[in-house]
Amino acid sequence: MRSQRPFLVETITAIALILAPFVLPHLGFTPNTINRILVWGLFGLGFDILFGYTGLLSFGQSAFFGTGGMFAAYLLTEAGFGYVMAAVFLGTIVAAIVGYLIGLIALRRTGIYFAMITVAIAEVFFFVEFNPLSAFTGGENGLPGVPRPSIFLGFTTLEFNTDFQVYGFLAFWYFVGLVIALRIVRSPVGAILSAIRDNPQRAAALGHDIHSYKLTAFVVAAAYAGFAGGMLGLMQGFMPPDAFMFETSGQLVMQTAIGGAGTLFGPLVGAAVWLYLSDFFQNTLHLGATWKLVLGIVFVLLVCFLRHGIVGAVIDLYRLVAGRWAETAPGAGVVPPASVPATPPTVAMMPARRRDSDRSSGPILQATGLTKRYGGVVANSDIDFTVNHGELRGIIGPNGAGKSTFFKMLTCEVPPTSGQILFEGKDITGMGVADVCQLGLTKSYQINQLFNRLTVRENLMIAALAETRGKFKLDLFSNPRNSPELTEQVDHAMALVNLASRGDAQVSELAYGEKRRLEIGLALATSPSLLLLDEPLAGMSPAERIETVKLLKSISRGRTMIVIDHDMDALFELAERVTVLQEGRVLVEGTPDEIKGNTKVQEAYLGGVHDVLAAQ
Amino acid sequence: MVNWANFISQCFNGLVLGALLALISSGLTIIYGTLGVLNLAHGAMFMLGGYAGWVAYTYSGSFLVAVAAGSLFVMLVGIVVERLIIRHFYTRPHEDQLLVTFGLSIVFVEAVRFFFGSLSKMVPPPGPLVGITPLGFMMYPTYRLALLGIVAVALLALYFVLYRTRIGMIVRAGIEDSVMVDSLGIDVYKIFMLVFGIGAMAAGFAGIVNAPVVSIAPDVGEAILVQTFVVVVIGGVGSFPGAILGGLIAGQIISITSMFNPGYAYIMLFVAMTLVLVLRPYGLLGAAGRE
Amino acid sequence: MTSDNRKLTNLSRRTLIQGGLSVAGGVILPAGLFPVHAAGQTAIGTWPEGSKGDTVNIGAAVPRTGAYAVQGEDELKGWQLAVEHINTNHELMKKLAPKINNGVNGKKVNLLAADSAAKPNQAVQEQQTFINQNKIILMTGSTSSAVAVALNKFAQREKVLYVAAISGSNDTTGKDCVRYGFRQNFYGETAANAIGPQLVKAYGKNRKAAFMTPDYTYGHTVTKSVNDYLTEKGGWTQVTNQVSPLGTQDFSQYLTNIANSGAEFIINVNWGRDAVLSVQQAKQFGLTPAMKMVIPYQIPFLAKEAGPELMEGVFAATDYWWTLEDKYPLAKMFNEAFVKKFGYRPEWGAENAYVSFAHWARMVTEAGSFYPPDVIKQYEKGETIPSLLGDVRYRPEDHQCIRPVVIVRGKAVKDMKNKEDFWEVLEVLPGEPLMQKPDAFGCKLGDYT
Known part of the structure; x- marks a missing residue:
């Protein structure tokens, strides 16, 4: 549905918008209701980018809806400003600026904290609108007398007076809003937003500045809200104070959930259902004050049983039907765009990115005196560790030796309590994980950290984007599919980890071994000059292990790697040198043969295992 | 108009308000801390406590019966809601949990409106607590004084349950590290149900003991919920001591700002929240890593 | 003398359902684009469609949930009683609006109500729906001036009459007054x-x-x-x-x-x-x-x-207290009818609701027309008319009722x-x-x- 036919969604939407005023009235929608649905839909486009695509559930969108609407309405009524659309755009800009400032505060936290903070912020805006600014906002009376929509074209002014004409006006802007929103969600930024929704930590570890991207989504949502607020004022000739109320945010959230988040159309469909039902319950079923109770129950049931909302359910159904059809008629189904037969991993090679600071010899990583304490527990103590360019280093150690903590410090996921890390001669101690990844140091995780709702191809693209675009770039309107370089890089990575035939499979559909390979592929796709692999063989069958060791060998050419694993045989086969950690310290370091022969290691290591076994 | 008598009385008002907020917030925060669910229906449960108590009061005429009925009924509601709905949301995204509890709050409020109408109801304080007590610097409603004690006792009881019982240990362990609790081989679901019940009960109890101060109406919980969020953000999500500290701070901010310009009381509250977020993003007593 | 009565002839056989279909038709062919001319009077607002059938609709946006639901339900009862009295020639209504005859100008009155939750935006939204769907010829509803002011302005824009319900702000008939809005009750x-x-x-x-x-x-x-x-x-x-x-x-x-x-x-x-x-x-x-x-x-x-x-x-x-029935016979009649139907004595929200409808019915029947300017001019004659508390009149300059x-x-x-x-x-x-x-x-x- 997404890629093959360009502008398919746009075309269908345009047709639907043209047909809607002729069809919907027969279903009991009045023109005014349809207009309101469009305003909610516009409001929801931005909100869906924030909630559906980025996973940030804000209960404070009313603040921006109100701000944008009030600003435009103030210009058009009290200030006597004559250009209607200019006023709306100014309102949009003000809402976006306010969104930026609020985002700086609210985005300090995520998840539930974020939801609570946005509720509180919306409440403050309501208070401020209601009194301190009542001279501008009309306080509880709002701003009546907003002019009808019109567009000044320089030579003439288009005016929209009847509901039908206003529909045309709103439908046009909805369409514009939708096209922009589609561009955004299909842009690299949109892809990264989805990655942030699925796994923010990994998105950061791949080198994306997730805070800036979240702020971007927040500002976009605020701008849409502000624009929709302006439209509300124009549509009904009155900018109501209740646009600022928490209930407005709540209704938006509920409508989006009903319609289906992450679909862009969800809020529109949800608004249609909501407005239709509230009208139906009150005026057809005559439920009186009970209407809201019934609607509340309907909502709870929908959330419980229709997880992806109405639009989501339709898409699921479509996929189900399309999937069956494809099964029964092979070849007639959707052909995967990259239907390359499984390529042997040895064929394609993926060089590390050439960076200015790259040198071909000497130490690439130097850690001195690295210590990490958690409260009273010492995880790592005074580790000195050096890896040279092109080396493949193995790290072993019994459980609890502090291997993972050590890796986390090297990739700057956790700051060391003391000590220093030099990467390519540069002090990276205390830097962010995204910055370090941008420098060319990344790792694959012991427990898979994938973007579960994205496909294999999209997963790898997220990683590749970090490499091609840097930490943060606002290319909101570019299309990553138009970049052959990027496509090549993704295909390459996919081939390298032997997933070329699975490009369009969702991560959730992958087998464990495939996920494991993708995990390595993610790290690889950032083209690191130093790749850390945390137990790449964990949980694999013996056959898979052999394959993976082969894979690791092939990717190690032209690249520096550090591998942690428990499979000592595999590690001794792979690594040129091995470091043994025990109780948070370096026990010994040497070639595999030296380590094998070292009695101290054998005793300590095996003893450690015995200790652990005894402790259980 | 700022004089010492006034200042002290405002601090006192803030203390009563803050204690109440602390109690409601601790219910919210232990549910969140243990189950990872932010209960947006918490305000509605506060309201339900008031109504359940009011019904019990109209039949029995006893305030004590009302308090017991209010708390136990809401605890029961909490347990039923957890068992029937929330349980199926543990594996779903946080956002779904917010949506479903938000929906539940509407259902509770409108169900109460359906059965009891919109006219507000008053539960009078018990006989000995009617009237006004002179405190030297001011006259203060006796029941509000008593309320301070009642809430303090409730918080102590909650403290006792959390810090001195096996269940409490598990709950606190869960707040620290939910994975660990799983590995203890305890029937986690049973604990979760109980925790949800206890958290809901804290709201229900607050709802009924507050009813003699603020008469109850279907919407009574909504404003409280927002203030509770601020308290939890200030104190630190999932932290019981944080909820208490946050509640007391919020109470003082509202009261003392009111002394100068009541219109800015809530705005100041949110300014304080913002400050905390900037200076200590995880709240005053919150631990990093909980979202 | 006016258009409404003239075109009653072959419309009476129309059922409500057919009326509804014509409404839908009107939606598809956007009405505002093609002004209907009838006897020199241009179509305005919901006129003449709203009064074509044998029933005229009134839309009430009234809080039934939210903080003002108590007052809203009381108002609603006042309107319900008034509509019932208009349609059944109740003695009290006859005294307030003598020319009613089981309805106004030959049409039954039908009350539509929707929950505004006391929010201006929702109130406007619902009235707009009523205008489109039901071609209401009168709007009412408010428990606060925020809603009254919003509906005032909306009435003027849509050219559909509005009688305020509870609204205490000076603005309603002060700086935010409109030609299409009227207020019966007292104010700040x-x-x-x-x-x-x-x-x-x-x-x-x-x-x-x-x-x-x-x-x-x-x-x-x-x-x-x-x-x-x-x-x-x-x-x-x-x-x-x-x-x-x-x-x-x-x-x-x-x-x-x-x-x-x-x-x-x-x-x-x-x-x-x-x-x-x-x-x-x-x-x-x-x-x-x-x-x-x-x-x-x-x-x-x-x-x-x-x-x-x-x-x-x-x-x-x-505005009103029920014990005034000792002094005012009409108040007594109102209280009795209200208690009989709803089981409690009315407060002033209901009284204002009832009286403002009665006054509207009077104006419409005296004017003999639903054409909004005719009705407005009837109000603006400033004639002394009865209320539950003695004689009152509307000020033509600001549409505020001069009442005790x-x-x-x-x-x-x-x-x-x-x-x-x-x-x-x-x-x-x-x-x-x-x-x-x-x-x-x-x-x-x-x-x-």
Whole structure:
């Protein structure tokens, strides 16, 4: 549905918008209701980018809806400003600026904290609108007398007076809003937003500045809200104070959930259902004050049983039907765009990115005196560790030796309590994980950290984007599919980890071994000059292990790697040198043969295992 | 108009308000801390406590019966809601949990409106607590004084349950590290149900003991919920001591700002929240890593 | 003489369903693009479609959920009773609007109601739906001036008449007045001018008053009106003005400030639930009855919600109180009909709802037309017409009804003759002297068409 036919969604939407005023009235929608649905839909486009695509559930969108609407309405009524659309755009800009400032505060936290903070912020805006600014906002009376929509074209002014004409006006802007929103969600930024929704930590570890991207989504949502607020004022000739109320945010959230988040159309469909039902319950079923109770129950049931909302359910159904059809008629189904037969991993090679600071010899990583304490527990103590360019280093150690903590410090996921890390001669101690990844140091995780709702191809693209675009770039309107370089890089990575035939499979559909390979592929796709692999063989069958060791060998050419694993045989086969950690310290370091022969290691290591076994 | 008598009385008002907020917030925060669910229906449960108590009061005429009925009924509601709905949301995204509890709050409020109408109801304080007590610097409603004690006792009881019982240990362990609790081989679901019940009960109890101060109406919980969020953000999500500290701070901010310009009381509250977020993003007593 | 009656001929056989279909048709061929000309009068608003069938619709956007649901339900009952009386030639309605004949101008009246939750946006939204779907010819509904002002402006834009329900702000017939809007009930200015002299008369000059003001335009306006009178004419001092946000639950901070202010009177301008809670908590803090509570703008059900013990000695101005039935026969008829149908004595929300519909029915039938300018002009004749409290008339300049203001004082519980006997009526003041000059608040009515 997404890629093959360009502008398919746009075309269908345009047709639907043209047909809607002729069809919907027969279903009991009045023109005014349809207009309101469009305003909610516009409001929801931005909100869906924030909630559906980025996973940030804000209960404070009313603040921006109100701000944008009030600003435009103030210009058009009290200030006597004559250009209607200019006023709306100014309102949009003000809402976006306010969104930026609020985002700086609210985005300090995520998840539930974020939801609570946005509720509180919306409440403050309501208070401020209601009194301190009542001279501008009309306080509880709002701003009546907003002019009808019109567009000044320089030579003439288009005016929209009847509901039908206003529909045309709103439908046009909805369409514009939708096209922009589609561009955004299909842009690299949109892809990264989805990655942030699925796994923010990994998105950061791949080198994306997730805070800036979240702020971007927040500002976009605020701008849409502000624009929709302006439209509300124009549509009904009155900018109501209740646009600022928490209930407005709540209704938006509920409508989006009903319609289906992450679909862009969800809020529109949800608004249609909501407005239709509230009208139906009150005026057809005559439920009186009970209407809201019934609607509340309907909502709870929908959330419980229709997880992806109405639009989501339709898409699921479509996929189900399309999937069956494809099964029964092979070849007639959707052909995967990259239907390359499984390529042997040895064929394609993926060089590390050439960076200015790259040198071909000497130490690439130097850690001195690295210590990490958690409260009273010492995880790592005074580790000195050096890896040279092109080396493949193995790290072993019994459980609890502090291997993972050590890796986390090297990739700057956790700051060391003391000590220093030099990467390519540069002090990276205390830097962010995204910055370090941008420098060319990344790792694959012991427990898979994938973007579960994205496909294999999209997963790898997220990683590749970090490499091609840097930490943060606002290319909101570019299309990553138009970049052959990027496509090549993704295909390459996919081939390298032997997933070329699975490009369009969702991560959730992958087998464990495939996920494991993708995990390595993610790290690889950032083209690191130093790749850390945390137990790449964990949980694999013996056959898979052999394959993976082969894979690791092939990717190690032209690249520096550090591998942690428990499979000592595999590690001794792979690594040129091995470091043994025990109780948070370096026990010994040497070639595999030296380590094998070292009695101290054998005793300590095996003893450690015995200790652990005894402790259980 | 700022004089010492006034200042002290405002601090006192803030203390009563803050204690109440602390109690409601601790219910919210232990549910969140243990189950990872932010209960947006918490305000509605506060309201339900008031109504359940009011019904019990109209039949029995006893305030004590009302308090017991209010708390136990809401605890029961909490347990039923957890068992029937929330349980199926543990594996779903946080956002779904917010949506479903938000929906539940509407259902509770409108169900109460359906059965009891919109006219507000008053539960009078018990006989000995009617009237006004002179405190030297001011006259203060006796029941509000008593309320301070009642809430303090409730918080102590909650403290006792959390810090001195096996269940409490598990709950606190869960707040620290939910994975660990799983590995203890305890029937986690049973604990979760109980925790949800206890958290809901804290709201229900607050709802009924507050009813003699603020008469109850279907919407009574909504404003409280927002203030509770601020308290939890200030104190630190999932932290019981944080909820208490946050509640007391919020109470003082509202009261003392009111002394100068009541219109800015809530705005100041949110300014304080913002400050905390900037200076200590995880709240005053919150631990990093909980979202 | 007018168009409506002329084209009744072959329309009477139309059923409501057919009417509904024609509405849908009108939607598809956008009506506003093709003005319908009928006997020289241009189609305007929902006219003439709204009065083509054998039923005319009225839309009420009334809070049924949210903070003002209590007042909303009361209003709704008033309208329901009025519509029933219009359609059945009830004796009382006949007295208020003599030309009704089982309906108005040959058509039955139908009331549609939707929940506004007291929010202006929702109210406008619902009225818009009613206009589109049901071609309503009259709008009503409000429990606060925010909704009244919004619907006023909306009425003017849509050219559909609006009669305000509860709305106390001066703005409704002041700076936000419109040609298409009318208000029957009393408002801030008349309340202030009515209660001020009563206070000075009862308690003398140079007293100290604390004000409790809800933090929005209405509150500030009323506080200013009352305070201006008391300071200028009575030499009273405002010792403190406690401004609380809308929806305040705990008034202890404000009451503490008042307790320390040395006030003798608390003039409480809060509305709705804010008023109930502030009155209850003032008692808890022991401020009343030591300080006298004054409520310039009485809220329906205040006494019932706050409890009669708290009402003893409270001064208030109101639109209507049921015990006036002893003096006003029409009030008695209204109370009886209302109690019979709904089982309790009406408060002023219901009274205002009933009377404003009765007045509308009168204007429509006197004009013999549903054509909005005709109806407006009928109102603007300013003829003296009956209400439940004697004769009243509408000011053509600002569309405010000149009607009495009732001053009441809370009874002691022991003096209550029944459980709804909360207030003792002290005086019924004629409205005219209490009102500002029609242009004093900047009213500009706007166009007829």
